[in-house]
Amino acid sequence: MTVAAKLPHNNPNVIPLPRHPMPLPPAASADGPNVAHAPSHPAESTSTTERMLSTAPTDSTPASHPDGEGDQGFTATHGKKQLAVKWGEANIEWGWVALPRIILEKQHALGLSSEDINIILQIAQYWHDPGSLPFPSKARIAKAMGVHPRTVQRRLTRLHELGFIQRIERKGGPKGTLSNQYSLAGLAERATPYAEEAIQERERQRSETAARLKRKRPKTQVKGGE
Template identity: 50%
Template sequence: MAVAVGTTEVAQLKVNEKKWTPTLMKAGWTVLPNVIFERQRALGLDAIDINIILHIASYWWTKEGKPFPSKRTIAAAMEIEPRTVQRRIARLEAAKLIRREQRRSAVNGSQTNVYHLDGLIEAAKPFALEKIQAREAKALERAERVARKGKPKLAIVK
């Protein structure tokens, strides 16, 4: 399914290609808001949890199309046991950061779970708002400082 991409998104993609190279960007990339890993301890997450979330997010391409990677796929990429991934996802679900939805098929029976990250998004929002407010306060403080001082009155000495 083709997704319409606006000019802003295309420009940002080109910036990212300059940073990461077109080859790496063509191989795939994942979006994760900075506040999630910057405030991971406050969210009750550790490095393994963040890695699992990154893997789940890497399969989330559209808002409506929720990701459904297998625990075995995640475990293989992280070089840990599938049971470890299963326990960690259960813990993330108990913390209401992830919600699992079972998928079943009449032909194949049980399939990989669909993952919803709505809980993580809601839990991270207060930290994002806090970061935005701090950034805005700092910008206002800087603007006030510049306005108080006025333009520099230095002259070139010869």
Template identity: 45%
Template structure:
């Protein structure tokens, strides 16, 4: 066996173990049935900065719903507008309008999927959203890093040694 093979194999084992530990942690929080029914990995910075990005609560719900269909980088989500609308209890036209706005803002890019038989559901790309939110993510990482350094510095500061101070009467006191 080559060194590279062993490193890749060990890395894969470690990653699988980390995924399983994360899943168990989430099961403790959300319960096993909820996690077994499906879960979503989503950058919290998008939720935190939705207002700064100009996203409405409906936009966030649409993005979250689309993200539930996006499990690998190369397989973009492609649910129908009707499917999204039913899940969010709105009309397909509402979904169409909000996606058009997010597309105009550059957050989502629609890709038409056509076959010889006709149109299929659109694929949705989040490249624009990722690009726009990345500076906020970098800023948050820097803030967290600075906060950690300050906390570490406070913990490492040497505390002054206590000493007994004589009282004015000449007797030792505190």
């Protein structure tokens, strides 16, 4: 993922996914009703920016996943070199995007379809830094997904109505309206309770494992001399 500044991620449950970054669109057609209005300041720069490097904390004791699968892949340090080993140097050099793991694990519980997740990923890849909301056009998202722009419009409307995303209208350009900005704050808020529950369950399992190992530890016997 390309960003304007280095953004450290200190959450081991953030999954880095390689992606193919494209230049941000200079303008797009109106994105429909039910959108908020952005301030009348100039739009963010669409010039090429530096790619994001993200490092998750190292955990020497891999957690045990509730379904029995280990978490080694998520607790290891995710620096650029480690990602290149996993995905290939060229793929990571071109860019990658991070998405909280809990959103993928709980997409059904959240009520998100596979198309919704795809659109969220498409939006997330243009989220350059926390202070600059992404604004890819529906046409660009549709082209990447191989669907009609109206399909993207319908899914965006649903995600907006359910509170997962907020569409923010931008004014300007030759036609008077630019592509919408998108905030994913609602999605993050909805996913947080699931993440907190998962963390509590992980800590409970770690405590149980530590207690079980302690019980199995043999006692040291000292033989006294006569």
